[in-house]
Amino acid sequence: MRKNDGTSNNVGEFPDRTGLPFVGRITGSVTHELSNVISTIEQVAGLLADLVETNPVLEDGLTARLHDISGRIERQTERGTVLIRELNFFSHLSDKESAEFDLTEVVRNIAVLSRRFANLQKKEILTTGLEHDVMIESDPLMISQLVFNALMIGLQGAESAEPVTVAVTKCDQHATITVNSKTSIGSPHLEASESLQRLAAELKCEVESNVVTGELRISVKCPPRRSTAE
């Protein structure tokens, strides 16, 4: 059973993984279905636009109105498509406990899936350094949880309306995830949570958090790929 320690800047840990592939399978399957739903809505909206195009004799203003409605449907379906794509990616993170994967893809995914948390706090998550692959070997789901926890700490510590940035860099054989937010000195969220520290320890990652000139930096150093370390 998943444990939640009750604090708002972390999501607990996964002491027992046996149920996770099941969750991933169901989520993956449902996102596939939802994708079809969105595709259908999008095509039906397009058909509406086609019918307007091919039947130009309509009441004044109705043509423009129908185009507008079709456009609104299409914008929402585009939004839904992105979310479903990201949720589907997320659902596959639990497929294997150990895998070689691109860390930037996981960070990008979690940043997108965390957007709503940021919006609710009137803040923004920005990503940098995700243009190039950064391959690591680890537990993809737990790494994603690490990223999420770090992001939530960054969000809570950030001053209102300031963005939280998350970056991925590679140095020597280590990959580093850095969460940066402008925070008030003396904020209670300056330190990485105990939960984040424990998760990082389990993943053999190092966590550093510090406040320099009002910036909270959480760096998570992930171990190198086994093949390069040997």
Added chain:
Amino acid sequence: MGDYRVLLVDDEEELVSTIVERLSYRGFESDYAINGQTALQKLREQQFDIVVIDLKLPGMSGNELINTISMAYPNLPILMVTGHGAGDSPAGAHPDGIFELMLKPLDISELVSKMREAIGAQERRHK
């Protein structure tokens, strides 16, 4: 009557029938099948210029259907449509027999463009 005839294969009937209608406004006369068996039956009964196949089909998979069609109708261009995620991706970017791999949701203009491109390439090969 459209310029070209296309067979669309997808188990989402609402989706595929809507695309059929939209293609009719764009110079394509289309039919659809919701599974591999029906698709093969329609190919036996009618002439098509191109087939568009969804990877995920009930019963006979999209990949199996593509292999069967490629062998039985080697001159028939095939576009494959796939969703997203690790579970959906076929092995290799363009498996044998596929002219192009397209991602859902389909943009109708892009679909039309790819179909014309595939048919054109096939026609040039046979000149």
